[in-house]
Amino acid sequence: xxxxxxxIGRLLPFIAHRRLEPGDRLxxxxxxxxxxxxxxxxxxxxIAVLETLRMVERRPNSGIYLRAVxxxxxxxxxxxxxxVGIPLSETEVREVVELRRILELQAVxxxxxxxxxxxxxxxxxxLAESAxxxxxxxxxxxxxxAFHLAVVExxxxxxxxxxxxxxxxxxxxxxxxxxxxxxxxxxxxxxxxALRDAIAAxxxxxxxxxxxxxxxxxxSYWMELLQRRSRGD
Amino acid sequence: xxxxxxxIGRLLPFIAHRRLEPGDRLxxxxxxxxxxxxxxxxxxxxIAVLETLRMVERRPNSGIYLRAVxxxxxxxxxxxxxxVGIPLSETEVREVVELRRILELQAVxxxxxxxxxxxxxxxxxxLAESAxxxxxxxxxxxxxxAFHLAVVExxxxxxxxxxxxxxxxxxxxxxxxxxxxxxxxxxxxxxxxALRDAIAAxxxxxxxxxxxxxxxxxxSYWMELLQRRSRGD
DNA sequence: TGGACCAGATTGGTCCTACCAATTCGGTAA
DNA sequence: TTACCGAATTGGTAGGACCAATCTGGTCCA
Numbered sequence: 001x002x003x004x005x006x007x008i009g010r011l012l013p014f015i016a017h018r019r020l021e022p023g024d025r026l027x028x029x030x031x032x033x034x035x036x037x038x039x040x041x042x043x044x045x046x047i048a049v050l051e052t053l054r055m056v057e058r059r060p061n062s063g064i065y066l067r068a069v070x071x072x073x074x075x076x077x078x079x080x081x082x083x084v085g086i087p088l089s090e091t092e093v094r095e096v097v098e099l100r101r102i103l104e105l106q107a108v109x110x111x112x113x114x115x116x117x118x119x120x121x122x123x124x125x126x127l128a129e130s131a132x133x134x135x136x137x138x139x140x141x142x143x144x145x146a147f148h149l150a151v152v153e154x155x156x157x158x159x160x161x162x163x164x165x166x167x168x169x170x171x172x173x174x175x176x177x178x179x180x181x182x183x184x185x186x187x188x189x190x191x192x193x194a195l196r197d198a199i200a201a202x203x204x205x206x207x208x209x210x211x212x213x214x215x216x217x218x219x220s221y222w223m224e225l226l227q228r229r230s231r232g233d
Numbered sequence: 234x235x236x237x238x239x240x241i242g243r244l245l246p247f248i249a250h251r252r253l254e255p256g257d258r259l260x261x262x263x264x265x266x267x268x269x270x271x272x273x274x275x276x277x278x279x280i281a282v283l284e285t286l287r288m289v290e291r292r293p294n295s296g297i298y299l300r301a302v303x304x305x306x307x308x309x310x311x312x313x314x315x316x317v318g319i320p321l322s323e324t325e326v327r328e329v330v331e332l333r334r335i336l337e338l339q340a341v342x343x344x345x346x347x348x349x350x351x352x353x354x355x356x357x358x359x360l361a362e363s364a365x366x367x368x369x370x371x372x373x374x375x376x377x378x379a380f381h382l383a384v385v386e387x388x389x390x391x392x393x394x395x396x397x398x399x400x401x402x403x404x405x406x407x408x409x410x411x412x413x414x415x416x417x418x419x420x421x422x423x424x425x426x427a428l429r430d431a432i433a434a435x436x437x438x439x440x441x442x443x444x445x446x447x448x449x450x451x452x453s454y455w456m457e458l459l460q461r462r463s464r465g466d
Numbered sequence: 467t468g469g470a471c472c473a474g475a476t477t478g479g480t481c482c483t484a485c486c487a488a489t490t491c492g493g494t495a496a
Numbered sequence: 497t498t499a500c501c502g503a504a505t506t507g508g509t510a511g512g513a514c515c516a517a518t519c520t521g522g523t524c525c526a
Contacts, residue, residue, distance in 0.1 A: 028506060039481045041274050044507090048278040049285045052313060060507050061488040071386075075395050076309045080285060095392040102339045149304075158303050159311065159328040163396060166307055261477060272510045277479090293478050294517040469526085476519070482512085490505070496498085 007046045009084035010036055015066065022068040026056065029064070053077040075166050082170045090226050097219050100167050104148065104215060105208050107164065110155035112199045112207040119154035123196050126150050130189050140185040141176040147192050154199065178221055187217070240279045242317035243269055248299065255301040259289065262297070286310040308399050315403045323459050330455050333400050334448050337381065338441050340397065343388035345432045345440040352387035356429050359383050363422050373418040374409040380425050387432065411454060420450070 015026070026032065033043040047064060050056045054072045057065045069077070078096075082088065088096065111119070130143040145168045152164045168175075179185055191214040198207035248259070259265065266276040280297060283289045287305045290298045302310065311329075315321065321329065344352070363376040378401040385397045401408075412418055424447040431440035 030506080041277070041482090042480065044274070045278055045281040048282055052282045052285070052309065058507070059489090061505085062490080063506065070391050071382075071394065072398065073395060074309050074312075074399055075392065076285065076307050078392065078395070079307075092392060095390045098390055099393050099396070103335075106335045106339075153304075157328045157331055159308065159325060160332050161304065162306060162308050162311070163332070165305065263477080274511090275509065291478070292518090294476085295519080296477065467526105469524105471524080472522090474520090474522105477517085478515105479517105480513100480515085482514105483510105484512105485510085486508080488506085488508105490503100492503085493501095495500080 006084075007036060007038060007042060008049060008080065009086075011046055011050070012081060012084065012086060020066045022066055024066050026064040026066065049080075050077075053080065075163070079166050079169050082173075088170075090230065093222055093226055096167065096170065097222050100164075101212075101215050101219070103160070103164055103167070104152070105211055107152045107155045107160060108195065108199070108207045108211040109204040110157065110160075111151050112202050112204040114156045115154040115199050115202070119150070119156075120196075120200055123147070123150045123154065123199065127189075127192060127196060130192065134182075134185050134189060137182060139176055140179040140182075140188065141172065144175065144179065144188060144192075145172070151195065151199065174225075178218070184217075188214075191217075239317075240269060240271060240275060241282060241313065242319075244279055244283070245314060245317065245319060253299045255299055257299050259297040259299065282313075283310075286313060308396070312399050312402050315406075321403075323463065326455055326459055329400065329403065330452050333397075334445075334452070336393070336397055336400070337385070337448060338444055340385040340388045340393060341428065341432070341440045341444040342437040343390065343393075344384050345435050345437040347389045348387040348432050348435070352383070352389075353429075353433055356380070356383045356387065356432065360422075360425060360429060363425065367415075367418050367422060370415060372409055373412040373415075373421065374405065377408065377412065377421060377425075378405070384428065384432065407458075411451070417450075421447075424450075 011032075020026070027035070029040055029043055029047070033040045036043065047056065047058065051058055053074050053076050054067055055069055055077050057067050059065060067073070078088070078092065115123075126143060126146045130140060130147065133140055133143050149161065149165060149168065152161050155161075179188075191210065195207060195210045195214065198210050244265075253259070260268070262273055262276055262280070266273045269276065280289065280291065284291055286307050286309050287300060288302055288310050290300050292298060300306070311321070311325065348356075359376060359380045363373060363380065366373055366376050382394065382398060382401065385394045388394075412421075424443065428440060428443045428447065431443050
């Protein structure tokens with residue numbers, strides 16, 4: 001966690017805590033820099049990032065203004081928040097889960113239709129590495145992500161891949177916890193293998209069904225997490 | 234186009250022109266700043282942006298390194314390139330079009346299922362504004378985007394909305410050209426109205442079909458554009 | 467000859483000062 | 497009350513300086 005990121009990590013809660021509405025002006029750069037104990041240059045780097053993520057707008061000789069985050073903020077803005085340690089709201093979790101399902105179901109269909117032999121080899125390679133990781137008792141989180149991304153890669157759409165990759169960046173910490181005790185890894189690996197076979201057989205329907213049931217397990221984990229959280233656990 | 238954006242606009246072609254491979258080191262900040270005739274602070278702002286978009290990686294006391302853009306670059310990275318005036322490659326155009334279709338077909342289904350009266354009112358408001366714009370002979374581009382975003386908003390998933398919004402940011406200039414002569418605006422508006430009715434009737438199947446045929450028109454425009462471009466037009 | 471070691475150059479990270487031009491805002495005069 | 501002007505504020509930018517970690521090249525010793 002470098003200084004720039006941690007500065008954003010302090011800046012975002014500051015904005016949220018002030019309950020600023022879209023259109024409201026933030027304190028001046030000089031004032032913010034002093035308040036956070038950093039130089040103006042460092043502060044400006046953070047603001048530049050927030051600007052490209054469409055969270056704020058800089059008007060020369062006037063000020064820094066908050067934008068309508070929900071409508072105009074980018075997906076990367078959410079990813080950055082997660083990286084900085086800001087937990088997703090319950091609504092955001094539901095939305096991310098829903099969108100992930102939509103994307104991955106479509107991706108696996110395309111993967112089954114289009115996969116090249118090289119794609120399949122890549123998937124098999126990830127699967128072999130997963131087996132090794134499980135046997136060694138290590139955390140499967142990164143291999144799990146690698147498998148799903150390999151599937152999306154087989155769909156042959158790089159833009160698609162970038163979007164899905166954002167979702168996996170978004171939940172990396174949580175995914176490590178998901179595979180933390182090693183209980184879920186074997187089942188997940190078996191489902192991945194089934195997915196691989198459907199893709200190898202170039203059967204889009206079967207692949208989509210396999211992905212659907214695979215995702216259901218992950219989704220129920222998230223939903224239980226939300227219930228625990230809302231109970232104040 | 235402010236100075237920071239135009240600096241990135243010069244930085245990206247510089248990287249591309251050098252044919253740097255992922256993992257390669259860029260010139261030092263001091264050298265880049267001198268080369269582009271800006272201060273080190275301004276240069277660092279641009280690099281900070283490229284870093285959050287996962288295009289480069291900064292290693293303290295070592296250098297700035299190019300990352301594997303295709304796999305790890307974000308969707309925003311593409312949006313930024315478009316805003317800075319770098320045209321999409323033919324492959325990227327095909328991929329963006331494909332992904333947009335996937336997203337919007339799903340979005341319109343959800344919109345038909347979930348739309349509230351407020352959502353429908355918002356759609357009608359955009360439609361009324363569109364009619365005014367057409368009557369005034371103005372460019373429909375922004376109203377077109379507003380309509381589609383209003384539909385996605387009716388799907389009740391803000392994360393979804395953010396992703397789709399990125400796609401519309403990506404092609405704003407091109408969309409203005411699409412509606413430039415005013416020929417396409419009436420047909421587009423009529424199709425939007427049909428979509429609105431399907432959503433109002435809460436008929437997901439009809440809504441999806443309407444969106445599908447609507448998108449076909451846009452897609453054929455893009456494909457013809459690619460053909461003209463590949464002919465060197 | 468080869469490997470360990472050391473010193474200087476390089477690099478990103480950070481802070482500070484200064485200046486500019488445009489915007490804002492307060493007070494003054496009509 | 498309104499129009500207007502000047503001072504304060506603000507973002508944009510340049511430039512210099514220092515630090516600590518890294519990198520590089522050459523030296524020295526075994």
